[in-house]
Amino acid sequence: LAKTTQPISMDSYEGQEVNITCSHNNIATNDYITWYQQFPSQGPRFIIQGYKTKVTNEVASLFIPADRKSSTLSLPRVSLSDTAVYYCLVGDMSSGTYKYIFGTGTRLKVLA
Amino acid sequence: ETGVTQTPRHLVMGMTNKKSLKCEQHLGHNAMYWYKQSAKKPLELMFVYNFKEQTENNSVPSRFSPECPNSSHLFLHLHTLQPEDSALYLCASSQGTRNEQFFGPGTRLTVL
Numbered sequence: 001l002a003k004t005t006q007p008i009s010m011d012s013y014e015g016q017e018v019n020i021t022c023s024h025n026n027i028a029t030n031d032y033i034t035w036y037q038q039f040p041s042q043g044p045r046f047i048i049q050g051y052k053t054k055v056t057n058e059v060a061s062l063f064i065p066a067d068r069k070s071s072t073l074s075l076p077r078v079s080l081s082d083t084a085v086y087y088c089l090v091g092d093m094s095s096g097t098y099k100y101i102f103g104t105g106t107r108l109k110v111l112a
Numbered sequence: 113e114t115g116v117t118q119t120p121r122h123l124v125m126g127m128t129n130k131k132s133l134k135c136e137q138h139l140g141h142n143a144m145y146w147y148k149q150s151a152k153k154p155l156e157l158m159f160v161y162n163f164k165e166q167t168e169n170n171s172v173p174s175r176f177s178p179e180c181p182n183s184s185h186l187f188l189h190l191h192t193l194q195p196e197d198s199a200l201y202l203c204a205s206s207q208g209t210r211n212e213q214f215f216g217p218g219t220r221l222t223v224l
Contacts, residue, residue, distance in 0.1 A: 032210060043116075043202050043215025044155070087154065091210065099170065102155040 004090055004103040011109045018075045020106045022088035025069050031091035033064060033071045038085045038105075047086075048073070075108075083110045115139045116216035118203050124222045125193065133188040133219050135203030143209045144186040146178060147202040149218070155202065161186060162209050193223045 004024045012018045024033070032051050036044035048055060050062040050071070061074040075082060088103040116137045125131050137144065146158040160168035161180040175197075177189040186203055200220055204213040 034212065036213075041218075041220075043204070043218055044213075045215070046212045049212060089213075099168065100157045100160070102157070104154050 004088060004092070004101045006086075006088060006103040006106045008104070009107040009109070011111060012078055013111050014079055015077050018078050018082075018108060018110075020073045020075075020086050020108070021070055022073070022090075022103045023070050024088065024090045024092070024101070024103075026092050027068055028091035033062065033068070034089040035060070035062065035071075035073045036087045036089060036102075038087065044087060078108075078110045080110050080112060082108065084108060115214050116203060116205055118201075118216035118219050120219060121217065122220045122222075124224065125190070126224050127193060127195070129193075130189070130191040132190065133201055133203075133221075135186040135188075135216055137184055137186075137203075137205035137214070137216075139205055139207075139214060141205040141207045141214070142183050143206045144180060144183070145204040145206075145213065146186065146188050147204065149200040149202060151199075158188075160209060167209065190221075193221075195223050197221065198223045 006022045032049050034049040035047045037047050038044040048060045048062045050064055052064050055062045063072040085105045085107050087105050092099050092101040119134045143162045145160050147155045149155050157170050158172045159178045164180050175192050179187040200218045202218045203216040206213045
């Protein structure tokens with residue numbers, strides 16, 4: 001089963017922009033790319049979802065290239081409370097059937 | 113958030129015990145999911161139910177048995193578990209199977 005891969009961890013300072021990339025080479029043709037945030041001992045929480053090009057909401061932007069084999073979550077001006085694990089979620093067709101695949105997760109640590 | 117609730121929040125069981133995890137969603141969604149999250153691992157999708165019908169089973173051992181009596185409730189029946197089954201079990205729901213998922217707080221399961 002193809003993996004959906006992300007950097008294991010990232011450090012940033014307050015006020016900086018953070019970009020986290022997810023690689024999903026076998027994304028299903030008609031599927032969305034979704035990103036979630038997870039704090040310790042809590043379930044993941046939805047951040048943003050997109051299909052192609054660029055999507056922006058009040059907390060983040062999502063950049064998706066034309067081939068859709070990767071996506072980049074952009075968090076503008078992070079704060080200490082953005083310290084969390086970030087996951088991408090895509091539908092994968094590499095096994096011949098549709099399956100949800102969460103990324104390996106990126107542990108973001110925001111420093112003062 | 114109380115949209116998706118899970119009980120119990122913590123469970124310790126022996127390998128010969130039988131227990132059940134319960135999930136309830138108050139969001140009017142038609143799809144529900146069980147995930148397993150082991151320490152320092154990404155989320156693993158176990159089961160998907162859409163309109164009470166199981167649509168995805170990711171090769172989960174038969175010692176895990178899901179039940180979905182209606183679109184608002186989801187159970188995970190556990191029997192003869194192994195210590196490696198110790199993990200955080202998360203329930204989620206969504207409107208349609210490709211839209212934003214709302215997660216519960218999870219059940220922290222320890223198998224002795």
